[in-house]
Amino acid sequence: MSQLSILLRIPEAAVETQIPIKQLGLDSLTLVELHLTMEGEFQISVDPEYFTFSNTVEEIAGLFQKCLLEPLLQTSESTGDNQPKVIDRSDVGEIPLLPIQQELLQPNVVAPSRNFVMLLLRTPVAPDPVQIRRVLEWLVARHDAFQLRFRFFEGRWHQEYATSENPVQFEILNMRGLRGERVKAQAAAVEEELLRGFNLERGPLFRSFLYDRGSQERGLLCLAVHHLAIDALSIITLVAEFNQCWSSLERGQGYPSLKLPDPSFGSWARRLSSMAQSREVEAELDYWVSLGASAEALSPWDTIFPETCEGENTTSGSTIEGEVTGKQADGILRDWNTAHSQHDLFLAALAFSWSEVTHKDYCYVELEHYGRSESYGESRPQRTVGWLVHHFPHLVKVPSLRNKINFCDSVRKSRMSVPNEGVGFGLLRYMSTNEAVRDxxxxxxxxxxxxxxxxxxxxxxxxNVAFPIMNHSVYGQDSVPEPHNPALVFYAQRSRQGFEWHFRHSQRHFSEDKVHLLNQRIKNFVQNLHNPTSDS
Incomplete structure (x- = not known):
């Protein structure tokens, strides 16, 4: 109850115990965070398959009580010194590239060595560097994605495990007594070193730096991982497991006896490859081909994204942003209280506003899914670290009668009609062995x-953890090759105050004035949802 109260930022007394936790407003991120936080608090391992959106709070409490009485720990994973085994990588064959990886690793494209994610964690006061290294080594050994290596030969990219173990790269930077600009200069030097790129063929894909501020101050732990080995949900898993392991070592209990991720990244990639050849996935071909034909027939894209502006390909959207807070945010949370409904609300806001700005009665948009749902009967890779997200196209028709509430419901139904949450699009486009299908x-x-x-x-x-997240940044997004580097990206998210959003756009294809206009229309849509006089 207390953990749910903290995650949802509602009074503990307001947490209902008899309804599925999805109805309380949890999403995939907070479900993983709740799961791992409770495992850390009770020092037990709970199979993710028993921890789902359909569970009630009462059922989750009963599950953890059962696990405390009859532990579901894999005692065979620990040796005498409580050192867990590394994940099994005995299968040394090639690992299929996932669709999202193939978007980046296109044939005859220079190795994308500068695409990485950087995390900054605040440390406790004067943390023990030896113990930090132990935690990092334990963490890297648990997840096979960190051992991936990439080579280009025979006209395409190949993915395999490293043939030899690499020590965890952990550097300690002396920042004791440094202030202001000197601290920024040290941090900039680390960033510059990382921007020189990761060696995809030899590795490592994981690097770490401790900013040591002395015995009286909290420092920073910088974790940098190439994007081919990590995504948003992986960040949550890594930070949760790092804190679990640190706390366990601090209590003198040794390494936590957590189950290894099942499936591993390599196992999941092979499962997806098998799915791509199945009749069930191939049955979706007509849906996707029909969608593509409909989008192609509506309008030539150069009328919406004309190449008229000179300059750099993309620019940060950090200065073009918006938010809703206060009573307006409270109203949204009351009526759209789940992550899926909030996703559909902002998709509706985007499509509605897009129609107004472009004077089109449709919005052809690429959606991103976190890639960890149960697909085609396979178990979810909920705690698997890797780049598992997937993209798929979606067509939203914008009617002339524009009641906003009704339009939101229409968008929800349209999104729910996508087969298997869009997984099949990438499987058929990139992983099918049927040349006619891929064509x-x-x-x-x-x-x-x-x-x-x-x-x-x-x-x-x-x-509420020893090493909280201070910041995370994604580098190299602009270098993704065509056609997977969109001209305009709209990001929306929950915030402590309500909801916020921002844009990343191509100056060559979509002018800043249009982005500002689109931003204002989205803001009007969201702020006036419950204002009947605002409907066109």
């Missing part, structure tokens, strides 16, 4: 507009 899927135009709903990603593990 048909390859002709589908990728939208130049992308929508990403980040939910509470930037608000997880910000407190």
């Amino acid at each position: 048909q899927m390859g002709k589908i135009t990728i939208p130049r507009l992308r929508f990403v709903y980040r939910s509470r990603l930037d608000d997880t593990f910000r407190s």
Whole structure:
């Protein structure tokens, strides 16, 4: 109850115990955070398959009580010194590239060595560097994605495990007594070193730096991982497990006896490859081909994204942003209280506003899914670290009668009609061994507009742990090759005050004035949802 109260930021007394936790407003991020936080608090391991959105609070409490009485720990994973075994990588064959990886690793494209994610964690006062290294080694050994290596030969990219173990790269930077600009200069030097790139063929894909501020101050732990090995939900898993292990070592209990992720990244990639050849997935071909044909027939894209502006390909959207707070945010949370409904609300706001700005009665948009739902009967890779998200196109028709509430419901139904949450699009386009299928899927135009709903990603593990997240940044997004580098990306997310959003756009294809206009229309849509006089 207390953990749910903290995560949802509602009074403990307001947490209902008899309804599925999804109805309380949990999303995939907070479900993982709740799961791992409770495992850490009770020092037990609970199979993710028994920890789902359909559970009630009462059922979760009973599950943890059962686990405390009859532990579900894999005692065979620990040796005499409580050192867990590393994940099994005995299968040394090639690992299929996931669709999202193939978007980045296209044939005849220079190795994308500068695409990485950087996390900054606040340390306790004067943390023991030896213990930090032990935790990092334990963490890296648990997740096979950190051992991936990438080589280009025979006209395409290949993914395999490293043939030899690499020590964890952990550097200690002496920042004792430094203040202001000198601290910034040290941090900038680390960033500059990382921007030189990761060696995808030899590794490592994981690097770490401790900013040592002395015995009286809290420092920073910088974790940098190449994007081919990590995504948003992986960040939550890594930070949760890091804090669990640190706390266990601090209590003198040794390494936590957590189950290894099941499936591992390599196992999941092979499962997806098998799924791509199945009749069930191939049965979706007509849906995707029909969608592509409909989008192609509506309008030539160069009328919406003309190449008229000179300059850099993309620019940060940090200065073009918006938010809703206070009573307006409370009203949204009351009527759209789940992550899926909030996703659909902002998708509706984008499509509605897009129609007004472009004077089109449709919005062809690429959606991003976190990639950890149960697909085609396979178990969820809930605690698997890796780049598992997937993209798929979606067409939203915008009616002339524009009642906003009704339009939101229409968008929800349209999104729910997508088969298997869009997983099949990437499987058929990139992983099918049927050349005719890949040829048909390859002709589908990728939208130049992308929508990403980040939910509470930037608000997880910000407190209540020894190493809270201070900041995370993604580098190299602009270098993704065509056609997977959209001209305009709209990001929306929950915040402590309500909801916020921002844009990343191509100056060559979508002017800043249009982005500002689109931003204002989205803000009007969200702020006036319950104002009947605002409907066109």
